[in-house]
Amino acid sequence: MTSIDTQDTPAATPPPPPPAEITYTGEYSVNPLGEVSFRKLCTQLPAVLRRIVAMSWDMDRRAVLLLLSCQLITGLAAAVLLTATAKAMRPILGSGAVADRLHQALPALLVVAAATALTRGAGALATYAERRITPRLTTATDTALVEAVCRVEAAAYAVDGFADRQEAAEMGVMRTHVMVADAQRFLSALVRMISASAVLSVLNVLMLPLLLLAVLPAGVGAVLAARVDYEIHYANVGDRNVRGMMRWWSTTPKYGDEVRANGMTDYLLFWYRSLSERVDERTLAAAPRTLRIALVSSLVGGVFLIATWVALAWMAVTGRVALAIAATAVVAVQTTLAALSQVILNGAAVFHTSLYLSDMQAFLDDAAKKAPKRGELPMRAPVDEIRLEEATYQYPGKDKPAVDGVSLTLRRGDILAIVGVNGSGKSTLTRLITGIYLADKGRVTWNGSDLASVDPASVWACTGLVPQIFAQWPLRVRENVTLGQPRTFDDSPVWEAVDAVGMREAIEDLPHGLDTLLAREVFGGAELSGGQWQRLACSRALYRRPSLLILDEPTSQMDPRGEHQIFEEIKSISGDRITIVVTHRLENTKVADHIVVMEHGRITEQGRYDDLVHAGGTFAELLRLAQDR
Numbered sequence: 325m326t327s328i329d330t331q332d333t334p335a336a337t338p339p340p341p342p343p344a345e346i347t348y349t350g351e352y353s354v355n356p357l358g359e360v361s362f363r364k365l366c367t368q369l370p371a372v373l374r375r376i377v378a379m380s381w382d383m384d385r386r387a388v389l390l391l392l393s394c395q396l397i398t399g400l401a402a403a404v405l406l407t408a409t410a411k412a413m414r415p416i417l418g419s420g421a422v423a424d425r426l427h428q429a430l431p432a433l434l435v436v437a438a439a440t441a442l443t444r445g446a447g448a449l450a451t452y453a454e455r456r457i458t459p460r461l462t463t464a465t466d467t468a469l470v471e472a473v474c475r476v477e478a479a480a481y482a483v484d485g486f487a488d489r490q491e492a493a494e495m496g497v498m499r500t501h502v503m504v505a506d507a508q509r510f511l512s513a514l515v516r517m518i519s520a521s522a523v524l525s526v527l528n529v530l531m532l533p534l535l536l537l538a539v540l541p542a543g544v545g546a547v548l549a550a551r552v553d554y555e556i557h558y559a560n561v562g563d564r565n566v567r568g569m570m571r572w573w574s575t576t577p578k579y580g581d582e583v584r585a586n587g588m589t590d591y592l593l594f595w596y597r598s599l600s601e602r603v604d605e606r607t608l609a610a611a612p613r614t615l616r617i618a619l620v621s622s623l624v625g626g627v628f629l630i631a632t633w634v635a636l637a638w639m640a641v642t643g644r645v646a647l648a649i650a651a652t653a654v655v656a657v658q659t660t661l662a663a664l665s666q667v668i669l670n671g672a673a674v675f676h677t678s679l680y681l682s683d684m685q686a687f688l689d690d691a692a693k694k695a696p697k698r699g700e701l702p703m704r705a706p707v708d709e710i711r712l713e714e715a716t717y718q719y720p721g722k723d724k725p726a727v728d729g730v731s732l733t734l735r736r737g738d739i740l741a742i743v744g745v746n747g748s749g750k751s752t753l754t755r756l757i758t759g760i761y762l763a764d765k766g767r768v769t770w771n772g773s774d775l776a777s778v779d780p781a782s783v784w785a786c787t788g789l790v791p792q793i794f795a796q797w798p799l800r801v802r803e804n805v806t807l808g809q810p811r812t813f814d815d816s817p818v819w820e821a822v823d824a825v826g827m828r829e830a831i832e833d834l835p836h837g838l839d840t841l842l843a844r845e846v847f848g849g850a851e852l853s854g855g856q857w858q859r860l861a862c863s864r865a866l867y868r869r870p871s872l873l874i875l876d877e878p879t880s881q882m883d884p885r886g887e888h889q890i891f892e893e894i895k896s897i898s899g900d901r902i903t904i905v906v907t908h909r910l911e912n913t914k915v916a917d918h919i920v921v922m923e924h925g926r927i928t929e930q931g932r933y934d935d936l937v938h939a940g941g942t943f944a945e946l947l948r949l950a951q952d953r
């Protein structure tokens with residue numbers, strides 16, 4: 325045999341492929357801003373504010389009342405301040421000795437000082453109130469989102485765009501950090517603006533329209549810019565979602581070995597950078613639009629502002645307003661302008677937030693619709709019989725059912741083994757049996773009750789599942805076994821479950837025994853080997869003493885001793901429950917009373933081990949291939 329000389333003349337290899345284009349075209353892919361007009365956007369603000377107040381009200385009523393009172397005080401103080409300023413201006417700009425003029429103006433000046441102090445005090449109290457509301461509001465929305473996702477029917481995860489809408493909703497949660505502060509600043513500026521402009525129009529009614537014209541273009545500009553920002557955010561949702569997932573996969577120490585030993589580091593960094601650049605490109609492409617909006621609105625606003633000052637100067641010079649009133653008008657115009665720009669800035673921020681809140685609300689509403697709507701019949705152990713009658717299940721977007729018309733009866737004490745090639749529907753069948761999915765056609769009954777009419781929580785109180793890919797919870801060993809559902813106040817049932825999978829020695833060797841945190845990443849945490857984790861996953865299911873025990877490839881990472889021990893345990897406790905084992909290791913099916921062979925979602929063969937070995941069907945073929953080494 326000749327040696328292959330690839331090292332001397334390396335063949336050209338193609339460059340790494342860029343991240344896949346995500347062109348999400350599901351039923352939720354319509355940008356909600358696409359058809360919305362500027363007017364409509366502005367008229368939405370009161371509703372948004374009402375919603376923010378209502379959300380805050382649920383968190384802390386006293387803080388909301390304090391915050392609203394502070395806004396009122398700010399407005400009144402602004403009006404008092406301007407009126408007192410006008411009063412002070414008259415003697416100050418009048419004739420006579422300076423000391424006399426100041427003396428005459430003193431009471432009004434004291435009112436100005438008091439009003440200023442009141443404004444500052446109200447501002448500080450408003451910030452205090454906002455800080456009492458925001459953390460609780462953020463926690464409440466965040467936990468509502470987590471709960472909504474945890475509680476949906478498992479089938480919802482496979483629905484088109486579910487993850488993307490979840491990502492969009494996460495943004496709503498993030499915005500709650502700034503939502504109340506923005507709304508508070510908006511309201512406070514609005515109140516200040518209204519009272520200052522009221523004083524201004526009392527001083528001279530002509531000033532107000534000119535002032536409004538000066539600021540309106542900036543308002544339109546800010547809202548249009550927010551609209552562009554949101555459009556970009558919307559276009560980037562899918563990419564950001566995938567990037568977030570990839571970030572976790574690339575940086576979590578759990579996959580560190582695989583990344584390094586398969587030389588993936590460069591590709592992952594290339595991928596991450598490429599996708600980030602794609603996201604940036606969309607953002608940068610919008611920058612000229614945002615600049616145009618800002619320039620045009622500033623230009624138009626500037627022209628109107630100059631007109632305002634010219635008009636004021638003209639009125640003062642021609643004696644249409646007294647000099648003292650003109651001087652107060654300057655202060656009032658400045659106050660109103662500053663407040664107006666705050667109104668616009670924070671109004672745009674509130675409006676911007678409302679878009680993300682709408683995404684969040686839409687997701688929460690949709691998740692609520694997708695929460696299990698089954699009956700309320702309680703299921704109680706023991707489960708004597710589980711029956712599948714022509715049960716069929718098809719994943720959303722798939723053109724063939726994953727489980728297709730399966731009928732099966734399981735009785736207490738039975739051990740059923742499910743075998744079949746990859747993708748033949750074994751795991752989906754177990755999801756139907758446990759009621760994680762409800763059958764699209766046909767039905768699954770437990771003790772004669774259709775799972776569609778039974779309270780799912782009561783069903784899952786009777787089940788214990790070891791899935792193919794199980795969670796390695798960053799919890800203490802004890803909670804990794806009890807899953808937070810201790811049966812007793814002492815640890816004896818935990819040790820019983822640990823002994824059943826041969827893990828006592830390994831756990832006693834951990835720094836804090838059952839109290840050891842199983843998270844290597846955290847200071848003081850410990851890590852188990854792959855097989856040890858799998859033993860622990862089995863101990864969880866055993867600890868539950870379930871009426872239905874399902875083990876999907878439970879021993880794939882275990883040494884023969886561990887595997888033997890688990891199957892001995894399964895046999896010894898099988899009398900009291902229904903046990904289902906899904907496995908590709910056909911030798912393990914000897915433990916079963918009944919074996920079903922799945923192909924294309926259907927049961928194509930069934931019987932006991934000895935019958936199937938000699939039946940000349942798929943089971944016999946798979947067994948022969950497993951032994952042919």
Ligand SMILES: Nc1ncnc2c1ncn2[C@@H]1O[C@H](COP(=O)(O)OP(=O)(O)OP(=O)(O)O)[C@@H](O)[C@H]1O
Pocket residue numbers: 482719720722726744745746747748749750751752753792
């Ligand atoms: N969450 C899902 N969304 C969409 N399709 C799915 C999902 N899970 C499984 N499928 C599809 O359903 C079919 C059956 O999958 P299932 O996981 O039940 O097979 P399996 O027999 O358990 O396979 P394996 O031996 O590889 O574990 C496959 O075609 C698979 O692509």
